[in-house]
Amino acid sequence: MATRSRTLLFLQFRNSYSGSHAAAIRQQYNQQQQQHQQSSLLATSDGYGDTERVGLMDSAETTIELMMLPPKWVDIVDEVDDELEKIKVNVQKLDAMHKKHLLPGFDDRIQEERDIERLTDEITQQFHASQRRIKRINAESRHSSSNQEQIMSRNVQMSLAQKVQDASTLFRQKQNTYMQRMRGVELRNKDIFSAVQPINSSISDDPEEGGFTGAQQAFAEQSNATITQREQEINHISKSIFQLADIFKDLQTMVIDQGTLLDRIDFNVEQASVHLQDAVYELDEGEKYQKKARNRKIILLLILLIVGLFIVLIFKPRHRNDPAPAPAPESEKSHDLPPSQPVDPSVQPPVAPPQ
Amino acid sequence: MNAITALQFYIDKMLTDTPGMKVLLLDTETTPIISMVATQSHLLQKETYLVDRIENNSRDKMRHLKCVCFLRPTTDSIEKLIQELRDPCYGDYYLYFSNRIKKTAIERLAEMDEHEVVREVQEFYADYYAINPDCFSINMDPETTSLYGDSFTSWDGTSFTRTVDGLMGLLLSLKKKPLIRYQKQSAMAKRLATEVQFQIQQEGQLFDFRKSDTPPILLVLDRRNDPVTPLLSQWTYQAMVHELIGIRNGRVDLSGVPDIKPELKEIVLSCDQDSYFQKNMFLNLGDLGANIKSYVDEYQTKTKSNMNIESIADMKRFVEDYPEFRKLSGNVSKHVTLVGELSRLVDQGNVLEVSELEQSLACSDSHNNDLKNLQRLISSPKVSDASKIRLVQLYALRYEKFQGNAVASLIDLLYKNGLSEREISTLDTLMQYGGSSQRQDDLFSNESILSRGRSALKGLKGVENVYTQHQPQLGQILELLLKMRLKEANYPFVEGSTSRDRPQDIIVFMVGGATFEEARYISMLNATTPGARFILGGTTIHNSRSFMQELVRAQRTTIPGQGSDSVRSRRTQGGIQL
Numbered sequence: 024m025a026t027r028s029r030t031l032l033f034l035q036f037r038n039s040y041s042g043s044h045a046a047a048i049r050q051q052y053n054q055q056q057q058q059h060q061q062s063s064l065l066a067t068s069d070g071y072g073d074t075e076r077v078g079l080m081d082s083a084e085t086t087i088e089l090m091m092l093p094p095k096w097v098d099i100v101d102e103v104d105d106e107l108e109k110i111k112v113n114v115q116k117l118d119a120m121h122k123k124h125l126l127p128g129f130d131d132r133i134q135e136e137r138d139i140e141r142l143t144d145e146i147t148q149q150f151h152a153s154q155r156r157i158k159r160i161n162a163e164s165r166h167s168s169s170n171q172e173q174i175m176s177r178n179v180q181m182s183l184a185q186k187v188q189d190a191s192t193l194f195r196q197k198q199n200t201y202m203q204r205m206r207g208v209e210l211r212n213k214d215i216f217s218a219v220q221p222i223n224s225s226i227s228d229d230p231e232e233g234g235f236t237g238a239q240q241a242f243a244e245q246s247n248a249t250i251t252q253r254e255q256e257i258n259h260i261s262k263s264i265f266q267l268a269d270i271f272k273d274l275q276t277m278v279i280d281q282g283t284l285l286d287r288i289d290f291n292v293e294q295a296s297v298h299l300q301d302a303v304y305e306l307d308e309g310e311k312y313q314k315k316a317r318n319r320k321i322i323l324l325l326i327l328l329i330v331g332l333f334i335v336l337i338f339k340p341r342h343r344n345d346p347a348p349a350p351a352p353e354s355e356k357s358h359d360l361p362p363s364q365p366v367d368p369s370v371q372p373p374v375a376p377p378q
Numbered sequence: 379m380n381a382i383t384a385l386q387f388y389i390d391k392m393l394t395d396t397p398g399m400k401v402l403l404l405d406t407e408t409t410p411i412i413s414m415v416a417t418q419s420h421l422l423q424k425e426t427y428l429v430d431r432i433e434n435n436s437r438d439k440m441r442h443l444k445c446v447c448f449l450r451p452t453t454d455s456i457e458k459l460i461q462e463l464r465d466p467c468y469g470d471y472y473l474y475f476s477n478r479i480k481k482t483a484i485e486r487l488a489e490m491d492e493h494e495v496v497r498e499v500q501e502f503y504a505d506y507y508a509i510n511p512d513c514f515s516i517n518m519d520p521e522t523t524s525l526y527g528d529s530f531t532s533w534d535g536t537s538f539t540r541t542v543d544g545l546m547g548l549l550l551s552l553k554k555k556p557l558i559r560y561q562k563q564s565a566m567a568k569r570l571a572t573e574v575q576f577q578i579q580q581e582g583q584l585f586d587f588r589k590s591d592t593p594p595i596l597l598v599l600d601r602r603n604d605p606v607t608p609l610l611s612q613w614t615y616q617a618m619v620h621e622l623i624g625i626r627n628g629r630v631d632l633s634g635v636p637d638i639k640p641e642l643k644e645i646v647l648s649c650d651q652d653s654y655f656q657k658n659m660f661l662n663l664g665d666l667g668a669n670i671k672s673y674v675d676e677y678q679t680k681t682k683s684n685m686n687i688e689s690i691a692d693m694k695r696f697v698e699d700y701p702e703f704r705k706l707s708g709n710v711s712k713h714v715t716l717v718g719e720l721s722r723l724v725d726q727g728n729v730l731e732v733s734e735l736e737q738s739l740a741c742s743d744s745h746n747n748d749l750k751n752l753q754r755l756i757s758s759p760k761v762s763d764a765s766k767i768r769l770v771q772l773y774a775l776r777y778e779k780f781q782g783n784a785v786a787s788l789i790d791l792l793y794k795n796g797l798s799e800r801e802i803s804t805l806d807t808l809m810q811y812g813g814s815s816q817r818q819d820d821l822f823s824n825e826s827i828l829s830r831g832r833s834a835l836k837g838l839k840g841v842e843n844v845y846t847q848h849q850p851q852l853g854q855i856l857e858l859l860l861k862m863r864l865k866e867a868n869y870p871f872v873e874g875s876t877s878r879d880r881p882q883d884i885i886v887f888m889v890g891g892a893t894f895e896e897a898r899y900i901s902m903l904n905a906t907t908p909g910a911r912f913i914l915g916g917t918t919i920h921n922s923r924s925f926m927q928e929l930v931r932a933q934r935t936t937i938p939g940q941g942s943d944s945v946r947s948r949r950t951q952g953g954i955q956l
Contacts, residue, residue, distance in 0.1 A: 024387045025550045027584060029484055029499040036488030037496070093442035097399065169438040175401075175428045182422035188701075275700070279419050280708055284644050286651075288421065289413040289627070292404070292429055299436060 096163040096176055099156050103183050106153045107190055110146055114194050117142045121201045125208065136252070140259060143198070147263045150191055154270050157183050157277070170302060174295060184277035191267050191274075202257060209253050212246060379883055379911040381508035382650050384551040385415045388502040392446055393424035395498075396472045400444040401428040403462075405455045408448050408476055408504075410517065410627040415508055417651060432458045443468045450505065451479040460490045472498040476505040477543050478581065505547030506915070507627065510616075510649055510659075512904055513897040514915045516544040517627070520928035524935055525890065525917055530602065530811050531565040541917055542573050545887060548915065549578070549596070555585040556596035556885060558872040559864075563818040564600035566889045571598045575872040594883035597859065597869070601890025601920075603819055604851040605812030606740050606775060608893050608925040609768050611733040613845050615666050616659040617894035619647065619716065621921045622723045635719050645712050654709055660898045662846060663720065670717050677710045728760045732769065733845050739772040740822075740848045748773065749784055756791050763797055768922055771808050776822060778814050804926055807933045818868060821851055850896045852886065852914075856903065859884065860910060884912050891925065892916030 120139050124132065157180055164176035284290050389412060393400075402421065404412060409431065421429060430437060432447065432455060445468035449455040463471070473487070478501060487496070507517045518525055518537060527534045533541075549556065555578060560571035574596070578585050601608070612621040623630055625647060633643045649656040658669055680703055684696050724730060735751045738744065752773055756766050770788050777783040792802050810816075858864040862880055871877075886900070892914055900914040918924065 024384055025503060025553055025584060025587070026388075026391070027478075027501040029479065029501060030497075032481070033484050033488050033496065033499040036485045037491055037494065040489050041492075041494065093399075093440075097442065100399070171428065171430070171438045172440070175440075178422055178427040179399075181419075182425070182427065185419065185422065192701075271700075275704075278701075279422075280704065283641075283708055284629070284646055286417040286419055287413055287629070287646055288416065288418055288429055289409045290629075290644075291418055292409055292431060295430065296434065299434075 094164070094172060094176075096160045096179070099160050099163070100179055100183065103153045103156050103187070106149055106156070107186060110149050110153075110190055110194070113142060113146050113149070114190075114197060117146065118197055121197070125201075125204050136256060140256070143259070143263050146194060147266050150187065150194075150267060150270050153183075153187050154273060157187065157274075170299065171295075174298075180277055181279055184274040185279075188271065188274045188278060191271060195267055198263065202261070205253060205257060209250065212250065379552060379913055380511045381506070381514045381548070381552075381913060382415050382511050385411070385504045385508050388504040388551070389416050390424070392448060392472070392474050392500070392502060393421070393426055396444050396446055396470075397425075398444055399425050399427055399442070400446055401430065401440070401468060402426045403430055403432045403445060403447045403449070405432050405449045405452075405458070407450045407452075407517075411476070411504055411507055412448065414628045414648070415650060432462060437467050439467045441467075441469045444470045444472065446472045446474065448474045448476065448502070448504075451475045451477055451483060456483050456487070460486065463487065463490045463493070463495065466493055466495045469495070471496045472500075474498075474500050474502045477501065477503060477547055478584075503547040503550035506544045506551075509628070509919060510897055510901065512900050512911075512913045513892070513919075514548060514913070515892070515919050516541050516915070516917050518891075518918045520918065520924050520931055524931055525928060526932035526935075530816075530932060533566055533569060537917070538570070538573075541570060541889075542577060545570070545574050545596075545915070546577055546581075548885070548913075549574075550584060552885075552913075553587045554594045554596075554883060554885065555587055556594040556883075557877055558596045558598065559869045560598040560872065561600050561603060561818055562868050562870055563816075564602060564889065567598040567600045570887075570889060571596075571872050574598075590882070592879040592882050593877055594885065595859070595877075595881040596885045596887065597855075598887050598889065599852070599855070601888055601916075601925075602812050602816050604817075604821060605808060606772065606821060607848070607850045607852075607895055608891070608920040609772055609922050610736050610740060610848055610895070611729055611765075611845075612895060612921075613662045613733070613843075614660050614894070614898055615655075615663075616647070616649075617898060618663065618720055620894050620919065622720060622729075624921065624923075625919075630716070632715065632719065635715070635722075638715070639711075642712065642715050645716065647716075652709065654713060660901060662843065663717075663724070666717060667721075670713060673710060674714065677706055680706065727762045727765060728755075728758070729765075730845070731755065732761060732765045735769060736772055737844060737847050739769070739776050743822075745777060745780060745783075752788065753791060756788070756795055763801060764923070766792060766795070766797065767801055767804060771805055774805060774809060775812065775814075778809070804930055807929045808926070810933075811929050819851060819854070848895075850893070850899055852888075852896050853899055853903075856884070856886070856912070860907070880910075882910055884910065886912065886914045888914070888916040890916075891918040891920040891928065893920050 117139065120135065120142065124135055124139060160176055160180050160183075164173055279286050393402075418429075426446070428443070432449060445466075447459065447462075449459060459473070473496060479499075484499065487499075506514045508514050518540070523537055524534050525537050526532065558571045558575050560567040562568070612618045616625070619625055619630060623632070628646055628648045630645050630647055631643075632638055632645060635642075646652070647655055649659055654673065658666055661669065680699070683692075684699070684703060732755065735748065735755060738751075739748055752769055755761050755769060770785070770792060773783075773788065774785050777785075789802060789805070814821075855864065855869075859869075860880065862878075866876070888896070893916075897914055897919070900912045903910075903912050918928075920928070
């Protein structure tokens with residue numbers, strides 16, 4: 024698996040070129056400087072201000088581009104990675120505690136059990152938290168418009184989901200073995216009791232040795248207490264397993280099925296270009312529709328205009344035809360009448376009297 | 379000596395050497411090279427969140443990403459890379475080339491790197507397609523590239539450089555500095571062998587590996603010496619899928635299968651990622667059927683145990699086994715569909731009968747019987763046209779020198795059964811390509827009394843399986859090579875370098891394409907021969923279809939129309955030996 028690095032050769036070439044680039048730039052700068060000197064000589068203005076401006080302009084050319092800033096969800100990746108690191112540490116701690124707890128001992132175990140419980144809870148919570156974060160990527164990336172960024176965020180999601188899933192599987196396995204061993208301890212204890220009980224009863228038949236029975240009874244009660252306690256612990260653990268199962272199901276939808284076509288690199292690359300083509304096609308289509316819609320709008324507007332004009336044409340002239348020509352004769356009449364009226368009385372009276 | 383792990387090593391190295399979020403840019407050739415040995419989820423694990431082609435001009439600017447470019451140093455890719463460097467989309471660039479890159483190209487790249495974004499320039503010699511751990515190809519698709527120049531004895535220029543590059547890549551990636559032997563009668567093999575030798579000497583520093591006790595051997599063979607193997611029907615899993623359906627870069631297109639589920643339209647067959655396939659790829663269809671059944675049974679018991687979830691413990695177990703179970707269920711349906719389709723195709727094309735005759739033609743000497751069967755099958759409507767042609771081709775190859783062979787009458791029979799002239803003319807092409815005058819070795823063991831006796835002895839032993847009795851000629855050559863009895867007169871070393879030791883590492887390269895039958899043979903040989911390791915490569919991996927396609931393409935591009943003419947003339951004259 025031989026390899027050969029060509030970096031040095033490349034850098035050599037680049038340096039020689041960038042050397043000539045730099046020389047070119049320097050030359051340019053010198054010329055500028057000379058011009059400035061000339062202008063400053065001519066204007067005899069303060070040279071400091073000029074150089075300062077030159078400096079500012081230079082730095083403006085090399086400002087950091089805004090493109091350098093990663094999208095928001097990139098931070099989530101780090102967060103999840105941190106969380107996973109913490110989970111790993113916690114799981115290791117828990118494992119050590121489990122081992123210690125399973126060892127037979129005489130001292131008080133309640134504190135230990137509480138610790139285990141607390142840690143288990145914490146880990147489960149951490150898993151929940153990372154799951155929520157992974158989901159957030161989806162929401163965050165929806166804002167970004169670019170196609171590639173979306174592909175990328177999806178890939179990031181997948182890989183994180185895979186990581187979390189692996190970690191949770193490991194955790195579940197640990198829990199499981201612990202639980203089985205706890206059961207084993209419990210069973211052993213039960214065996215001891217079943218062995219103890221008959222002796223107990225046989226002994227309690229004997230009134231002379233009542234004191235002994237009392238001690239035995241106390242022991243039995245204590246054992247009962249431990250049994251219920253264990254029971255609780257086991258329930259607790261299975262609860263946390265259930266919670267994990269939920270997370271697991273959720274993540275399962277995000278993880279790639281290994282060994283299928285979806286896991287092929289070339290397939291994904293092809294798909295991306297297909298998507299891109301689709302997108303271009305859809306854009307074109309969209310533009311077409313938009314154009315069409317625009318045309319339609321214009322047509323609709325024109326039709327409306329025509330209809331409107333028609334209405335105007337139908338109503339307005341009638342308005343003018345009916346009331347306008349109608350009143351026109353009337354007005355003519357009325358125009359005629361008033362002069363005739365004064366005429367009429369003048370005419371009629373002479374007509375009437377003869378009748 | 380494992381082609382797949384060698385390539386995986388390169389990929390892992392280039393992705394882990396650049397920490398952080400990154401994008402991987404590939405070109406038309408490196409995409410399938412990588413796809414065949416690595417998966418998307420593997421890349422994701424290495425924080426490679428985006429994979430794209432360098433040809434894609436509409437990439438978004440994401441300066442917060444690092445960019446790993448893995449490209450073949452072709453002029454095309456370099457041009458594209460220069461464009462990319464002029465207007466970089468990403469923050470830092472780590473350039474990896476799949477072969478030796480010219481100094482002038484490095485100089486041009488350096489010149490164009492005005493933004494000084496390039497951090498690393500490396501050569502990683504992953505320049506070939508790894509199919510099996512002991513089988514690789516240069517992937518020259520006969521549909522798009524022509525292997526032959528003006529005739530069957532000369533290379534096409536670009537194909538030649540590609541092949542040399544591929545072989546150099548293999549040697550470098552496996553760290554082998556071999557002694558090279560070639561098939562004497564083949565001009566193409568000779569040219570390839572001398573060129574590789576020349577290049578090795580040119581790159582003396584690169585090939586400065588730790589000396590092994592016995593030098594590895596690179597044996598360059600020519601397909602012309604054995605045109606029979608790619609024509610035979612296959613019965614082992616991998617070979618059969620390739621023969622009947624076709625494997626392209628580890629992908630199998632099942633969209634032609636009736637009533638196929640949408641998720642199985644295209645499937646992946648990789649011996650690296652699919653352990654079930656790895657176990658069964660060399661089994662014949664019968665054993666495969668039995669294995670598939672037990673696989674399904676295993677699946678069923680798992681489903682049953684998953685069906686009855688009654689207690690918390692069951693549920694827990696279910697959740698735990700679920701990913702494994704899901705994977706299993708996907709794999710089971712994949713293989714069941716594939717094997718189902720294979721057996722459907724076998725039934726449909728009457729392949730059992732055809733194959734029996736093929737094997738008989740290839741392996742035993744029974745002219746009258748074979749001819750009778752052949753005539754019967756040609757008249758049968760159940761046999762596909764392609765199979766009919768193939769049978770006549772085999773017959774013509776086999777009984778080329780036999781007095782009173784019936785090739786002409788068989789051609790007439792083909793015409794009568796409605797085969798087109800274009801199809802029948804392939805017979806002539808094949809005879810020009812691989813007729814006995816073109817072959818170096820005694821392919822059918824019928825040329826000398828000694829070999830006849832040997833084959834008769836073999837016949838006495840009887841055969842286990844009628845359908846898989848054929849052994850590729852490659853087998854004999856390798857056997858002789860291992861016994862140190864491969865004649866230097868026939869398989870000379872390049873430039874007189876010789877070795878007296880029994881070789882340990884043997885790389886076989888088949889100009890004109892290898893086959894999966896040979897790949898299987900090599901794999902068996904690897905398993906059964908202690909102290910020797912083999913790896914097989916070819917310009918491509920052929921099935922009968924692609925093999926004939928390549929020949930016809932060469933014929934068409936070089937001497938147009940000649941093939942069909944000669945068949946027609948022969949037909950009108952009637953009864954002249956081919």
